[in-house]
Structures are given as C-alpha cells and as structure tokens.
Amino acid sequence: MPELPEVEVSRMGITPHVTGHRVAEIIVRNPRLRWPVPEEIRQIEGQVIRRISRRAKYLLLETDIGYAIVHLGMSGSLRVLPASVPPEKHDHVDLVLSSGEVLRYNDPRRFGAWLWQQPLDEEHTVLSKLGPEPLSDAFSADYLFDRAQGKRTAIKQFLMDNQVVVGVGNIYANESLFSAGIHPKRAAGKISLQRMTVLVAEVKAVLAFAIEQGGTTLKDFKNADGKPGYFAQELLVYGKGGEPCPRCDKTLSEMKIGQRATVYCSDCQT
Template identity: 60%
Template sequence: MPELPEVEVSRLGISPHLLGRKVTLLQVRQRQLRWPIPPDTLQVEGEEILSVTRRAKYLLIETAPGWLILHLGMSGSLRVLPTSAPLQKHDHLDLCLDNGQCLRFNDPRRFGACLWQERGDEPHPLLKRLGPEPLTEAFDGSHLYKLSRRRKLAVKNFIMDNQIVVGVGNIYASESLFMAGIDPSKAAGRVSKSCYEKLALAIKQVLARAIEQGGTTLKDFTQADGNPGYFAQQLHVYGRAGQPCLRCEEPIKSLTLGQRNSYYCARCQR
C-alpha cells in the first residue's frame, strides 16, 4: 500500500499539471471503488483547480465549491496524460482539463476512493479525527509521550494509529523504531519521554528522506511520471528478516503486531 511519502511524491508530481487549470469533465468509468463515487464530485466540472494538498494519505484537489478527495488505496496510481491516451485495464477515472490533458486514476484492486468535501460543511468523516501531520511542528516527542500514558498496546501499533499521528505506515514505523532504538513490541506506556523525543525525530527524518528520494519502490507504486521510488534501497530492517543488521550484524527478526509483519534488531532495539 502506498504510504505517506508515496502519496506526497504523487502530489508533487501532479500539482504542476493541475494548478490553475479548469476541469472540463470528470469522467467516471467505474463508480464502485472502496466507496461509491458520489454524484457531488461532478461539482468540479467547469471549476478552476486552486490547490493540490495532502492530509494523511488523502489528496485534496481544491475548487471553489469544495474539494475532490482522492485515496490511492492498496494499488492505486495517478498519471497525467493526454485525454486521448489509450485506456489501460483498471483506468477508472479521468479528471479532464482545459489543455487536453487529464489526471487518470488506475486502481486494480478498487480499494481507492474518490469522494467530495463541500466548502463550508463539517470536515469529511474520514478527515475529522486525524492526528497531526508528522512533518509539522504540531508533532513531537511530547505529543507522543502525553498520549501514550497507561497505553498497553505495542508502541509500533501506537504510532501507526492515525488519531495519534497520520501517515506512519508499516514500513516507516519499522524503520523509525530501528533508528530510535526502540523494541516495536514494547508497551507504548512504558516508553520514556526521551525515547519518544528520539522516535519523533526519527519519524520526521525517515519520512523526509523517503519523500526526497521518491517514495519506496513497491510492486503497486510508481511516481506520476512512471518512474519507481528509490527509498527501498536504504531500508535497514523492513523485509530483511534473517539478514544481518547493518549496525551490529545480528540477524534481523520478524514478528506479527496488529496483523502486520514487523522487523527489528533484538540487539539494537530495547
């Protein structure tokens, strides 16, 4: 599944092609995605695109009446193409622009979404209870420490909770915990404030580096220009079970936390 860096890379890739353009048509070929595409999305037609932003893993395309909300799901991708470009299998949606180009959404598994947020309405239910963005000043070690008190769940599951902090998915949670030297299975309430300060900094550094390098190469993700991300070349623990730790050469271990594979070094992470 594309994580926050991959979604941010997609945003950076499509933004220059969308900003200031007028939407001529929202062409829906498959309405049944994770949720049915609502008829309200057609309000974008005839409107200028004012901004392209991101909240957690959601892309927000702003127009005067409101925002088109896009989510890539597990296998979704976006391309900027000529409207006349031949269709591929699973091309479910085109946002057609006044320059003959379109933003095309492809999603083989159909776990993605295209929804609508009316200007002036209450925040969409999917956006309402989200925690702070990890790359902002609103997120730091004190925030994690305060919310973790008396919490018994594993610290890895704690930082993957979008009500605590958004966008720290499975890959980057494993990498950040390794960088901070914290055992992913340790109870969140037993992690010290100083360790949370290290963890918050690690999360910021890991995500920022991943965005800079184009997102992690996953079988279902390529950038808006068709090139894969490159961060997978620098993963320290994720997907490396049995291989030597890059710090101490102890074999990397794996365990299941919250139905997700987790990777860690038993010597480096306590």
C-alpha cells in the same frame, strides 16, 4: 499499499500539471471503488483546481466550491496524460483539463476512493478523526509522550494509529523504531520522554528522506508509456528478517504485531 511518502510524491508530481487549470469534464468509468463515487463530485466540472494538498494519505483537489478527496488505496496511481490517450482496463476516473491533458486514476483492486466535500459542511468523516501530520510541529515528543500515558499498546501499533499520528505505515514504523533503538513491542506508556524525543526525530527523518528519494521519480507522472511506481528505498530492516543487523551483525528477528510483519534487532532495540 502506497505509504505517505509515495502519496506526497504523487502530490508533488501532479501539482504543476493540474493546478490553475479548469476541469472540462469528469469521467467516472467505474464508480464502485472502496466507497461509491458520489454524484456530487460532478460539481467539479467547470471549476479551476486552485491547489492540491495532502491530509494523511488523502489528496485534496481544491476548488472554489469544494474539493475532491482522492485515496490511492492498495494499488491506485495517478498520471497526467494527453486527453487523446485511450483509457486502459483499470482507468476508473479521468479529470479532463482545459490544458488538453487528463489526470487519470488507475486502480486494479479498486480499494481507493474519489469523494466530494463542500467547503462549509462539517469535515468529511474520512478526515475528521485524523491525528497530526508527522512532519508538522504538532507532532512533537511532548505530544506523543502525553498521548501514550497509560497505554499498554505496543509502540509500533501506537505509531501506526492514524488517530495518534497519520501516515506512519508499516515500513516507516519498522525503520523509525530501529533507528531510535526502541523495541517494537515495548508498551507505548512505558517509553520515557527522552526516548520519545529520539523516536519523533527519527520518524520525521525517515519520512523526509523517503520523500526526498521519491523526488527522482517526478518525471514519471507525465508519461503515457508507464506509471509511477515505488521509488528505490534504502531500508535498514524492513523486509530483512534473518539478515545481519546493519549495526551489530546479529541476525534480525521477525514477528507479527497487529498482523503486520515486524523486523527488529533484539540487541539494538530495547
């Protein structure tokens, strides 16, 4: 599943090719995504895309009368192509632009979404209960420490709760906890403010570095012959259970927390 850095890189990749252009037509070949594509989304036709922003793992294509909310789901991707390029089997949605190009959404598993939001309505339900962005000032050690008070939830699950903070998926929770030296099963409410300060700093650093790495793939967002994929990641522990710890050489342990693979060092993380 695309994580926050991949979604942010998607936003960066499509922005220069889409913003400022008028939507000549929206083509919905298959409306049966995670939620049915609403008919109201056709209001985007004739509108200029003013900005593309991101909230959690949702991309917001903003116009003067509302915005399309796009989620890549488990397998979705976006490409900017010449409008003359024929669609492929899993190309479900096209935004045909006045530039003669098309923003094309491909999603083999159809777990993604295209939704519509009017600007004066209440915030869309998919966005209304989300926590702060992890790279924003709102995500601070004081905030995380206060939210954790009295919580027995494992800190890894706590970090991955989108109502606490958005976008810290499984990969980045593993990496951040290792870098902070915190055991993934430690109760969130038992972590001191001092250790939360380190953890918040590591979450921000890990995500920022992943986004920086992904910047090298931006050219792939305008390529008729291929799709943007995951960028190369320099991971310390994720997916490396049974290998030596990069700090102490002890064998990395692996277990499931909340049905998600969790890798950690029993010596370095306490």
